[in-house]
Amino acid sequence: DIQMTQSPSSLSASVGDRVTISCRASQNIGRYLNWYQQKAGKAPKLLIFVASSLQSGVPSRFSGSGSGTDFTLTISSLQPEDFATYYCQQSHTSPMCSFGQGTKVEIK
């Protein structure tokens, strides 16, 4: 099974900050890496798919990069509505997949 490890597990940031979240796969997954945002009490929402493609309707301050085993989600200028938990997910081993443990972005 492919293990997905996110870092950090949580972070505190201020509005306007640049935020970077890392995700590492236990083996090469190419670019089959997706990012989701989950706000408290809500369902996850797809932000980025296949490493760097922005889902329709998602603000351009969100971007993704990486390939192989190391990936990054960047929020260029954190907005109040971005405080949430972010999950990476590998879709390389379709139909199986696995999620990271999540990164909680909190207000500083």
Add this chain to the structure above:
Amino acid sequence: EDLLVESGGALVQAGRSLRLSCAASGFNFDDYAMHWVRQLPGKGLEWVSGISWNSKRIDYADSVKGRFTISRDNAKNSVILQMNSLRSEDTGLYFCTRDMRGGGLSMIFGPWGPGTLVTVSS
């Protein structure tokens, strides 16, 4: 607007069964594969099962294989998760989600429902 609404969650004793339903609207249901993903209490996300547009491809997580059955009714725009032999570790919030890339199991999850809560007591 793509809309998914789950139902059927409940408090149930270990060993019993439960049937979850997901009603879809706002898109051509039979063009897309569908999935169930669960969130265990205070923890992350776990894919449970997926079904292709024509039901010819069905897959399950190892943790539920042999106990859960997924099915769909394209005439009714619905997907079902039949859960048998429930265990306490099945407790969680169950989400219905649509595959983003059409009828096959790409494992990229587009729209999600709000979820339905399953609690299994031991």
